[in-house]
Amino acid sequence: MAHNIPTDLKYTKDHEWTKIDGNIVTIGITDFAQSSLGDIVFVELPEIGKNLKAHETFGVVESIKSVSDLFSPVSGSVVEINNDLPASPELCNAEPYSGAWMIKIKLSDSSELNSLLSANDYENFLSSL
Amino acid sequence: MTIQKTSLHNEHLILKAKMAPFAGFDMPLQYTSVKEEVQAVRTSAGIFDVSHMGEFLVEGMDAVAFVDFLITNDFTNAQDRKAVYSPLCRDNGTVIDDLIAYKLGHQRVLICVNASNIKKDWDWMSSHLSGFNCTLKNLSDDYSLLALQGPKAESLLRELGLLEIKEFPYYSIMETSFQNEAIIIARTGYTGEDGFEIFSGHHFAQKLWRDLISLGAKPCGLAARDVLRLEVCYPLYGHELSDDVTPLDSGLSWTVKLNKALFIGKQALLDYLPKFQLIKLSLDKGIPREGYEVLDSNARVIGKVTSGTMSVVTGKGIAMALVSKEKNPTDKKYFINIRNTNYEAQLHTKAFINGGHK
Known part of the structure; x- marks a missing residue:
């Protein structure tokens, strides 16, 4: 099945997307992630102000059957969280790249952005799975 | 395999x-x-x-007596064309499987067993066949x-x-x-x-x-x-029921007819003091999962979630849990540990929803 992979975003092998806007990075899960998980029924996000290291767990998404950790792709502090998600976790299935953004991080080390995948790289990664 | x-x-x-x-x-x-x-x-x-589930057919004069001897629930007095749900226990009362026995006639019984236990059940049942005037066939592949x-x-x-x-x-x-x-x-x-x-x-x-x-x-x-x-709080073998518990630990005492004639496990179950109690818990926030710890108000671990999920009907996290009978708190306050936070759960005495069966 073909998955939606917007070209203006960067990706991780944990099936998360990032949108980079100066030193603010918005993070969510990809269309592939939401469709693999199935109905998402629970989202847990961190508190604003939390400092995260790259690859550290910042929250969880749960489908009816499974629990999956969310990993911060970059280091920095959480400046905003999507308050709609805990009440409407189904947004993750409906709008993974828009309404279901999860957190915004103020980046502390911009060199970490180099390790993110382009849309093309992510698509290649998916077809290698 | x-x-x-x-x-x-x-x-x-x-x-x-x-x-x-x-x-x-x-x-x-x-x-x-x-x-x-x-x-x-x-x-x-x-x-x-x-279709993965197993089917055994018992036929002959003693078909009903054989099945009644194997299972803890009463099969002798079930009417023809009735189904009986029952645990299948060892001599020590622990659960080999849970099954439904269907009385097709007074000399024909169909038994439906869990897919994961077909071989275990078959070995157990066939080893107890001697002395009974009936045959046992495994029709699972048919x-x-x-x-x-x-x-x-x-x-x-x-x-x-x-x-x-x-x-x-x-x-x-x-x-x-x-x-x-x-x-x-x-x-x-x-x-x-x-x-x-x-x-x-x-x-x-x-x-x-x-x-x-x-x-x-x-x-x-x-x-x-x-x-x-x-x-609807139906137990699942491998979760609420296992080789390590008896039906009396898992909320199934209604399926153990200690007054009926001799059956496998009767003596052990007559003497048994349950170690566990199966409880039903729900959460307003968070989803309980199998293996999560259940605690009392003093944060003492008293048991574990055996099955948990998000209820589609109620929208709440729901769970069944086996808690230690000895440590079961008198204040009936239960907490479930999810990712290092203890969430207070609500105790249910009935199933989370009423099914519509008649």
Whole structure:
């Protein structure tokens, strides 16, 4: 099945997307992630102000059957969280790249952005799975 | 061991089901969405391929006496064409499996067992056959099994011409023939809703599957089945029941008839003081999962969640848990530890929802 992979975003092998806007990075899960998980029924996000290291767990998404950790792709502090998600976790299935953004991080080390995948790289990664 | 396929495997692939190995079979986990599948069974009709389950046939003069000796529930006094749910226990009272025994006649009994336990059950039952004037056959490979479940299940079967008799109460069974195929229809299931389980040959099952779907039954996978059974608090072997507990630990004392004639495990169960109690808990926030710790108000670990999920009907996290009988708190306050935070749970004395079965 073909998955939606917007070209203006960067990706991780944990099936998360990032949108980079100066030193603010918005993070969510990809269309592939939401469709693999199935109905998402629970989202847990961190508190604003939390400092995260790259690859550290910042929250969880749960489908009816499974629990999956969310990993911060970059280091920095959480400046905003999507308050709609805990009440409407189904947004993750409906709008993974828009309404279901999860957190915004103020980046502390911009060199970490180099390790993110382009849309093309992510698509290649998916077809290698 | 190579993975087995049911006769409907290709149907699942055509429907693009998400497949996963279960009890040695490649089974459909979900087709479209677990939520939609659960809702279909609660409000309309869903169809499940449960052909992985095992079927044994006991035939002969002592068929009923043999089954009554094997299981803890009363089978002797069950009427013909009735189904009886029961644990199957060892001499020490621990649970080998849970099963449904169907009294097809006073010399014919069909037993339906969990797929993961077919060999264990077969070895156990066949080793106790001597002295009984009956035969035991394993028909697990010969039967396909479809479960049609939901408030509209009866009308769909009638529309198809498969159910012609008027009176067919819940937990009963009949042998019939349809289009020259000998089939067995039981009014049983694992969802809490009204519904039927249809045992037939493989080719017939493939046709029945397609016919029922074209009449509006929604294909449902094992993920929906697990939510459905948990919402109505039916135990699942390997979770609430296991080799390590007795039925008296797992809320099944109603299935242990200590007054009936000799049966395997009777003496041990007569003497047994339960170590655990099975409790039902729900959470307003968070989803309890199997293995999560259950604590009392002093944050002392008293047990573990045996099954947990998000209820599609109530929208809450729901769980069954085995807690230590000794440590079970008198204040009835329970907490579930999720990712290092203890959330207060609500104790339920009844199932999370009432199924619609009659």
